Amino acid sequence: MDYNLTYHHFSERSILVNWPQIIDKNVLNDILFYKNNLEIYYAKEIVQVKTAYNSLLITYNRTIDNINDEISALKLQYNSRLKLDKASHKLWRIPVCYADEFALDIDEISTKNKISKSEIIRLHSEPIYTVFFIGFLPGFLYLGGLNERLYYPRKRRPKFNIEKGAVAIGEMQTGIYPNASPAGWNVIGNSPLNFFNVNAQVSCFAKPGDCIQFFPITLNDYHTISRDVSSRVYKLENEIIYD
């Protein structure tokens, strides 16, 4: 479908494209199609195309001379996006330990939302989440698809430091902290995987449009997987899915 896009000359070198202000998988797919076309179109030029829930920001390595020409060139690429084949994405299966020693805020959510802890774990590890984009911290995935019963407000005052791997809930979103960080979200578990690795060929395995599913593991599994991850023998499971 065609969305009504607006274009904004953001900085000397950047143009921001806005979609309707909704969080929606169809919008995401449209943004990713457009991004893909732009990257092909600009293959010979240094540009960066970044995306978020309903926006795309293209930054050139040069000052924009004529904004109208530039926007016209972008629009042509939007209109030719249907030529692309259907995109394929990966579904990643992510182990999460919901044990009490990690789940700092699970009791609070359980009391306030009137759900048992085991039900929280079941509802959190059931859906297939969509990666909308990566932001906030290197490797921090913004995931959509949280069960409504788990919606929970951000903390009024962020915690000073939470552990690497913390799995948390903020409003209608869930995510994993790739590194220790101050955090405003509510922590319900921890994943032993590395979500961001500066030295790896691919620093962040997931891409916007990919899917994530969590599976609960015991504390014992957690320690085993941690060891395997540090000795680089852990095989992260994924399968290819089509839109």
Add this chain to the structure above:
Amino acid sequence: MIEVLKAGFYDTIQDLGRFGMQNIGVPLSGAMDQYAAKTANSVLGNNVNDAVLEITVSGPKLLFHCDTVISLSGANLNALMNAEHVKLNSIIAVKKNDILSFGKLSFGCRAYLAVKGGLLTEYVMKSRSMCPNITSNLRLQKGDCIKIEAYRNAKMSSTASVKLNLHYFENNLFEVYEGPEFKMLSKQQQEALFSRKFSISKDSNRMGIRLKEPFPNQLKSIITSLVLPGTIQLTPSGELIILMRDCQVTGGYPRVLQVSENAINRLAQRISGSNIRFKRIFQ
């Protein structure tokens, strides 16, 4: 090699940053005042992207373990090579065992030290810019050793220098464009952004410059979207934050203004308490 005998207030290694890595949440980073960093490199005939030392407000004490040539640009911290004054924006010959130290700040906020061939510190994700979660070191510490290549060419030293432009450090008018959410402000609020005088809070750093004056507003948060260095966010509590080089790649506060690239560089040279005003540019 350069040995850090004493660290300054906040010294970091910077080049022009990590362009192209923002899709995985990596901050752009890079020298806060890229004009000054490029000048320091250009004076030596370096590549403009070579890593330099960014020195903030008060400088370190550095011992050179080899011969080289250096240049200083940006803020004036009244540097001394051994006991001799160092002229800004010029080529300075350095001998093994020379000591570079810094005095009181007389203008600007950030000085840049370039060394012939660049600072050869750890190279992570196509840049040497120090950044949390990316590089293992975040700032210089006493005892650190910075790798450089020895360079012997005394002839290169010169009394010539790039002319200092003091207006760059004094002009308190900063060019801005309307941000994506500018139109959400009332006409009165829009005008106030350009007529009012603001001042820089001491709670400012490489991630962002906060302004002291509250700017009351009823703007709603936006769905998390993209931001750049130079984006001015307006928080629900009425704080204006100018995002700087180490800022996050996304944010949920309304983006009311965007600072021009030249103005970002000049803002990097303003210490806390400085008065600033915004001048609208239509692009």
